[in-house]
Amino acid sequence: MTLPAARGVRLAGEAATARLGAAIAGKLAAGEAVCLSGPLGAGKSTLARALVRALTTPDEDVPSPTFTLVQFYEGPRLKVAHFDLYRLSDPDEAYEIGLDEALEDGAAVIEWPERLEGRLPPDRLDVEIALGETGDDEARYVRLIPHGAWEGRGLEFGS
Numbered sequence: 001m002t003l004p005a006a007r008g009v010r011l012a013g014e015a016a017t018a019r020l021g022a023a024i025a026g027k028l029a030a031g032e033a034v035c036l037s038g039p040l041g042a043g044k045s046t047l048a049r050a051l052v053r054a055l056t057t058p059d060e061d062v063p064s065p066t067f068t069l070v071q072f073y074e075g076p077r078l079k080v081a082h083f084d085l086y087r088l089s090d091p092d093e094a095y096e097i098g099l100d101e102a103l104e105d106g107a108a109v110i111e112w113p114e115r116l117e118g119r120l121p122p123d124r125l126d127v128e129i130a131l132g133e134t135g136d137d138e139a140r141y142v143r144l145i146p147h148g149a150w151e152g153r154g155l156e157f158g159s
Contacts, residue, residue, distance in 0.1 A: 079106025
């Protein structure tokens with residue numbers, strides 16, 4: 001499936017979310033960010049984990065950085081840092097824990113990017129995840145919004 005800019009698609013479950021993460025990883029380049037938004041339990045960490053594993057190894061240990069705030073990974077093609085900004089109270093804190101450096105050295109996956117209060121990286125893919133409203137606990141809906149270098153990139157994956 002090709003996802004054009006700013007179009008929502010239904011993800012049938014965790015496997016579909018993981019396929020989307022891997023597809024995004026295939027297009028991610030140094031200096032870019034993937035910003036994951038959505039409510040608790042929407043699948044942000046599932047998508048981030050799949051993205052990191054696609055850039056490193058399939059069995060890479062990818063814990064949620066909820067308490068550590070950031071985890072760094074080195075893949076053969078690209079370094080990636082996974083940020084969870086949920087606990088931050090000031091946008092400057094993200095830069096104090098290495099967001100600028102992560103983008104200089106590789107790429108970043110950012111959960112809770114709204115904590116940056118508009119100070120988002122210019123070259124990024126915003127991924128908005130919403131819970132299904134039909135009573136299907138597995139279904140998620142995702143909308144991709146490209147910015148900067150992401151504009152015009154196609155993305156293919158099997159949902």
